[in-house]
Amino acid sequence: xxxxxxxxxxxxxxxxxxxxxxxxxxxxxxxxxxxxxxxxxxxxxxxxxxxxxxxxxxxxxxxxxxxxxxxxxxxxxxxxxxxxxxxxxxxxxxxxxxxxxxx
Amino acid sequence: xxxxxxxxxxxxxxxxxxxxxxxxxxxxxxxxxxxxxxxxxxxxxxxxxxxxxxxxxxxxxxxxxxxxxxxxxxxxxxxxxxxxxxxxxxxxxxxxxxxxxxxxxxxxxxxxxxxxxxxxxxxxxxxxxxxxxxxxxxxxxxxxxxxxxxxxxxxxxxx
Amino acid sequence: xxxxxxxxxxxxxxxxxxxxxxxxxxxxxxxxxxxxxxxxxxxxxxxxxxxxxxxxxxxxxxxxxxxxxxxxxxxxxxxxxxxxxxxxxxxxxxxxxxxxxxxxxxxxxxxxxxxxxxxxxxxxxxxxxxxxxxxxxxxxxxxxxxxxxxxxxxxxxxxxxxxxxxxxxxxxxxxxxxxxxxxxxxxxxxxxxxxxxxxxxxxxxxxxxxxxxxxxxxxxxxxxxxxxxxxxxxxxxxxxxxxxxxxxxxxxxxxxxxxxxxxxxxxx
Amino acid sequence: xxxxxxxxxxxxxxxxxxxxxxxxxxxxxxxxxxxxxxxxxxxxxxxxxxxxxxxxxxxxxxxxxxxxxxxxxxxxxxxxxxxxxxxxxxxxxxxxxxxxxxxxxxxxxxxxxxxxxxxxxxxxxxxxxxxxxxxxxxxxxxxxxxxxxxxxxxxxxxxxxxxxxxxxxxxxxxxxxxxxxxxxxxxxxxxxxxxxxxxxxxxxxx
Numbered sequence: 119x120x121x122x123x124x125x126x127x128x129x130x131x132x133x134x135x136x137x138x139x140x141x142x143x144x145x146x147x148x149x150x151x152x153x154x155x156x157x158x159x160x161x162x163x164x165x166x167x168x169x170x171x172x173x174x175x176x177x178x179x180x181x182x183x184x185x186x187x188x189x190x191x192x193x194x195x196x197x198x199x200x201x202x203x204x205x206x207x208x209x210x211x212x213x214x215x216x217x218x219x220x221x
Numbered sequence: 222x223x224x225x226x227x228x229x230x231x232x233x234x235x236x237x238x239x240x241x242x243x244x245x246x247x248x249x250x251x252x253x254x255x256x257x258x259x260x261x262x263x264x265x266x267x268x269x270x271x272x273x274x275x276x277x278x279x280x281x282x283x284x285x286x287x288x289x290x291x292x293x294x295x296x297x298x299x300x301x302x303x304x305x306x307x308x309x310x311x312x313x314x315x316x317x318x319x320x321x322x323x324x325x326x327x328x329x330x331x332x333x334x335x336x337x338x339x340x341x342x343x344x345x346x347x348x349x350x351x352x353x354x355x356x357x358x359x360x361x362x363x364x365x366x367x368x369x370x371x372x373x374x375x376x377x378x379x380x
Numbered sequence: 381x382x383x384x385x386x387x388x389x390x391x392x393x394x395x396x397x398x399x400x401x402x403x404x405x406x407x408x409x410x411x412x413x414x415x416x417x418x419x420x421x422x423x424x425x426x427x428x429x430x431x432x433x434x435x436x437x438x439x440x441x442x443x444x445x446x447x448x449x450x451x452x453x454x455x456x457x458x459x460x461x462x463x464x465x466x467x468x469x470x471x472x473x474x475x476x477x478x479x480x481x482x483x484x485x486x487x488x489x490x491x492x493x494x495x496x497x498x499x500x501x502x503x504x505x506x507x508x509x510x511x512x513x514x515x516x517x518x519x520x521x522x523x524x525x526x527x528x529x530x531x532x533x534x535x536x537x538x539x540x541x542x543x544x545x546x547x548x549x550x551x552x553x554x555x556x557x558x559x560x561x562x563x564x565x566x567x568x569x570x571x572x573x574x575x576x577x578x579x580x581x582x583x584x585x586x587x588x589x590x591x592x593x594x595x596x597x598x599x600x601x602x603x604x605x606x607x608x609x610x611x612x613x614x615x616x617x618x619x620x621x622x623x624x625x626x627x628x629x630x631x632x633x634x635x636x637x638x639x640x641x642x643x644x645x646x647x648x
Numbered sequence: 649x650x651x652x653x654x655x656x657x658x659x660x661x662x663x664x665x666x667x668x669x670x671x672x673x674x675x676x677x678x679x680x681x682x683x684x685x686x687x688x689x690x691x692x693x694x695x696x697x698x699x700x701x702x703x704x705x706x707x708x709x710x711x712x713x714x715x716x717x718x719x720x721x722x723x724x725x726x727x728x729x730x731x732x733x734x735x736x737x738x739x740x741x742x743x744x745x746x747x748x749x750x751x752x753x754x755x756x757x758x759x760x761x762x763x764x765x766x767x768x769x770x771x772x773x774x775x776x777x778x779x780x781x782x783x784x785x786x787x788x789x790x791x792x793x794x795x796x797x798x799x800x801x802x803x804x805x806x807x808x809x810x811x812x813x814x815x816x817x818x819x820x821x822x823x824x825x826x827x828x829x830x831x832x833x834x835x836x837x838x839x840x841x842x843x844x845x846x847x848x849x850x851x852x853x854x
Contacts, residue, residue, distance in 0.1 A: 124424055133339065139420040143504065143597075146347070148325060163261045174338050180266040182321060182329035182347045184302045185597040186422040190343035191332075209261075294413040296781070298570065298648045302594040304416040345417070374570055374782035376595065376648050378612040378772055379753025537676065544680035547712065549705045551698045552756050552831060553824040554815070556709065560786065568772045568784040610688075614756045616698050617691035624687035627680075 120206070125218035127202045134196045134220055136167060136175075138189045138204050146181040162187060162206045169193065169202050196220055265328050271320070271355075274327045278318055280357055283366035286311070291356045291367045297348065300373040305329075306343040307356040309365075314340025316359040322368075323352035348373050410570055414646075423515055423592035423644035426599040430516025433509050439489025448484035450477070450517065461521035462641045465630045467532040474538040476629045478603045479621035481513050497620040501607070502598045514601040518590050521641040526587065528633040535630070538623075542631030545624055546576065551614040557628075559613075571648065576635055586636035588645030595648055602629060677710075694758035704815060713820035720819045727816040731809055732827065734834055739804035739841050746843030747850055749836055750776055756831060766831055768840055773823070776843070777850035786822055794845040794852040807841045 121141035128135055140162065147159025165177040174193040196202070203217040268274035275283070292306040307317050317340065318331045329346040340360065348354075348371060355368040434445045434457070450460035451468065465476040471483055478500075485491045502511050530536045549556040557576070560568060564575040574585035590601045600608075606625050610618055618625050690696050704723050707715045715723075752767025754760060770776060773786035776793075797803050809816060812827030826832040832840070843849050 121425060122428070124420070137420060139422065139424070141422070141425050172337075173335055175335070176333040178261055178266070178331045180326055180328050180330065182324050182326060184345040184347055184594075186425070188343070188345050188420045190306075190341075190419075191338065192341050193338040195337050294409065294416055296409040296413060296570070298410050298413050299595045301597065302417055304413075304419075343419075372781070375751070375753075375771070376569055376782070377571055377753075378568055378769070379767075537679075540676040541680045541683060544676060545684060547709060548680070548684060548699075548701075549709045550684075550701050552829040554705055554708075554829075555824070559822050563786075566784070566786050568786065569782045573786075611694075611757045611759065612753075614694065614698070616688040616694045616696045617758055619687045619689060622687035623683050627683070 120208070120212055120214035123204060123206075123214065123216045125202065125204055125216055127218045127220040129196060129198055129220050132194055133192050134169075134194070134202070135190065135192050136202055136204070136218075138167075140187045140189075140206060140214075142185070142187060142206070142208065144179075144181065144183055144185045144187060148181070160208065160210060162208045164207045165189070165205070167191065167202060167204045169196050169200060174202070262328075262331060265318075265331065266326055268327055269325070271322060271327060274320060275357075278328070278331070278357065280318075280359075280364045283357060283364040285367060286358075286365040289356060289358050289365050289367040291354065291369050293354045293369050293371050295370075296372045296374055298374065298376050300348040300350070302345050303348050303354070303371055303373075304343065304345050305354055305356075307341070307358065309340040309358055309360065311340060311358070311360040311365070314358060314360045315362075316357075317342050318357040319344065319346060320355040320357065321346060321348050321352050322355060323350055324348065327355075407567070407570070407572060410572075414648075417594065418646055421592055421644065421646045422597075423519075423590075423599050423646065426512045426515035426592070427519040427644065428516075429507075430512035430514070430519075433512055434516055438509075439485065439491040441488065441490035443488045443490075445481075445484050445488060445513070447488055448481070450480055457517055457520045459521050459524045461518045462524040462526050463528060465535075465538065465626055465633060466529060467534045473623075474532075474534050474626055474630060476602070476621070476626045476633075477514055477517060478510065478601060479626055481510055481517070482621050485510070500620050501601070501604050504597075511599055511601050511604075514590055515599055515644050518641075518643050522643070524641050526583070526633065526636045526639050526641055528630070528637055530630075530634055538627045538630040539634050541623075542627035542629065545628045546631055553614045555613040555615075557609065557613070576632060579635065579638075582632065582635035583639030586632055587639050587642045588647070589643055591643060591645035591647045593647050599644065600647075691758035693756065693760060693762050704819060708820040711820075715819060723819050724816055727813050727819075727825075727828065728809075730828060731812050731816060732834070733805075734808070734838065739801070739808045739838055740799075740846065741835060741838030741840075741842045743839070743842040743846040743849035743851075745836075746839035746841075747777070749832070749839055750843055751780075766836075768826070768832060768836070769824075770840070770843075778854045779850060790844060790851060792852055794847060794849065797845070799845045799847060804841055804845060807844055808837060811837050811840050 123141065124139040126137045142162050143160055144162065145157055145160040149157050151157050159181055161181050162179050166173060167175040175191050179187065198220055200220045201217045202220060203215060205213060205215040207213040262277065265274055265277035268277050288309055288311045290308045293303065297303045305319055307319065314334050316333055319329045320327045321329055330344055332342050334340060351372045353368045353370050355366065358365045437444050447454045450457065451463055451466045452460050461477060465474050467474050475483065482493060482496060485496060486493050496510055499506060500508055500510055502508055530539050546557045560573050561576045564578055566573045574581040576582045589605050590599065592599050603620060603625060606628060607618060684699050688696055688699050701709065707719050707723065749768035750770035753769050753772055754764065755766025771780055771783045773784040775783040775789040775791050778791065813825040814821045814823035815825055824831060827837055844851055
């Protein structure tokens with residue numbers, strides 16, 4: 119299971135900005151280990167952010183997203199104190215969900 | 222503020238344990254309709270040329286647009302982390318894709334924006350060498366494209 | 381005549397200024413790049429892990445590190461890093477953070493020293509506890525002014541020896557630390573080099589280590605920073621938490637006194 | 649000169665003076681040397697004995713890179729005499745190979761393997777070609793070096809010597825002694841001479 123994310127969400131003029139920092143190796147599948155063997159690809163492939171059961175962002179990553187991926191997005195319709203949840207899934211079937219309160 | 226962050230950390234660590242089961246459920250497709258349904262765009266992510274990537278993403282005749290703003294550093298001190306922001310004043314952005322023209326696989330990330338979510342995204346990508354970063358935007362059914370060069374430099378002593 | 385000199389001077393100044401501007405463009409872009417990536421620092425994950433390790437019972441003695449004395453009394457973590465290295469009466473020597481953590485981990489938790497010092501630096505598959513602990517303890521001094529003492533004779537001596545380690549030229553390249561870090565406004569490739577003989581530079585550099593290194597995707601302790609400098613200096617490897625590196629750290633930390641600690645940092 | 653300047657200069661001097669004054673103290677010098685010899689160990693090709701100083705390193709360390717004139721003249725003469733000149737009397741190699749060497753910062757670290765080709769580390773410290781924007785400034789800019797110096801046999805010999813042993817001309821220079829210390833081979837040094845002097849080289853062409 120993946121490690122926890124850091125999620126910060128803040129609202130200004132009706133727009134909620136969500137900043138998510140994920141913990142993931144994002145192994146490209148192109149790197150060789152010390153013995154010269156290719157390290158298999160291991161990446162987050164899918165992402166989803168939700169607010170009150172409604173999806174506010176969906177995304178997909180390829181191997182070129184940096185290790186410990188970082189994402190910022192903005193949506194309307196939330197209020198201070200609401201919660202935003204964020205979930206990722208990787209190509210090994212692992213997944214992780216965390217949530218944060220909008221400040 | 223710091224206090225609060227620490228509390229959140231503790232909480233994140235604690236709830237982490239409980240997600241083991243959820244993790245398993247997710248793996249068999251029970252997590253929720255969104256993640257299980259949205260197929261990873263394998264063809265697009267494995268595309269080796271821009272034409273292949275555009276075709277796999279279903280992009281037709283993208284136009285250049287001044288309404289798309291792509292923010293990248295002119296020089297990246299390290300190719301492992303290149304910050305990319307795509308923003309647009311166009312109404313009803315549906316999708317944003319970020320590509321790097323000289324990477325082995327061009328497509329780095331692809332985002333879908335439901336109604337109410339703004340046409341804005343920041344993320345960080347890897348670049349093997351100096352190359353063009355390309356943002357593809359779909360708004361009201363039409364495709365737009367903007368690109369900028371990022372110089373990836375050798376850093377440090379290099380030994 | 382006077383006007384002529386003035387005019388000549390103006391030309392010299394103008395051309396010098398222009399050269400400086402042209403040269404700065406690259407550095408400005410690097411500064412912009414750093415600003416763009418400064419938004420989120422993965423070192424926070426290491427701090428989180430370190431806090432958990434600090435508070436969780438471990439080792440053969442099943443003890444946590446909450447009784448570890450980092451110099452401000454048992455269990456006091458807040459502000460401790462800003463006063464390290466320092467003299468510890470119980471071990472009768474000057475210790476930096478890594479060496480003090482070793483004392484606590486071996487003493488309180490009963491872990492064998494070689495189990496910690498054989499592979500003390502992280503890789504993709506190996507995440508040593510001591511590095512996460514370094515991240516946690518250092519992070520708890522964020523915003524605290526550096527106040528490293530040289531009042532104790534042993535502290536003073538460590539500072540003096542550290543300074544000599546800094547200026548010691550050896551190895552196939554004839555380098556000392558000062559070869560790259562003893563003059564102002566120089567860079568290697570595009571990276572500005574802090575001049576540790578000037579307070580402002582020393583402060584800026586010291587207070588942003590330890591740090592998450594984006595090129596390696598790993599959190600790096602100060603001991604790692606020194607080791608990698610010695611590696612590039614073409615020196616042999618310094619022993620982990622040895623007097624040579626503790627004293628060198630003392631010299632650098634004292635040079636940074638007065639500045640607010642601002643780590644763990646985020647580096648290239 | 650106004651008061652502000654005087655204060656600034658006084659402050660700058662105050663920062664320099666204690667460092668120099670402390671250097672004269674012999675007790676910590678001896679202790680520091682003993683600690684360095686004890687605390688550094690072998691790792692791969694980087695053996696512990698690398699911390700043992702030769703006379704040049706010891707004198708430069710002891711005198712803060714500003715040795716007495718007498719020592720300087722003696723050591724520079726000794727270093728000059730130790731230069732091994734190419735047996736074939738030729739100095740100019742392949743500038744393209746030289747550019748590759750100049751780009752590489754590899755060689756002689758404990759993470760390099762025995763027999764791995766060493767780099768010249770040139771761009772780490774010098775500007776060389778207009779094309780490479782990531783260059784260091786520890787050494788002077790060498791952009792258009794050949795255009796300004798020419799490409800005579802005499803200049804070639806001078807450049808060969810500077811790369812082979814920069815300390816022959818300036819005892820406590822920052823630049824490594826690439827030939828003298830066995831960092832680069834004769835052929836590699838010739839490639840670097842060509843990079844600097846060949847009219848077709850990147851250094852001179854653009």
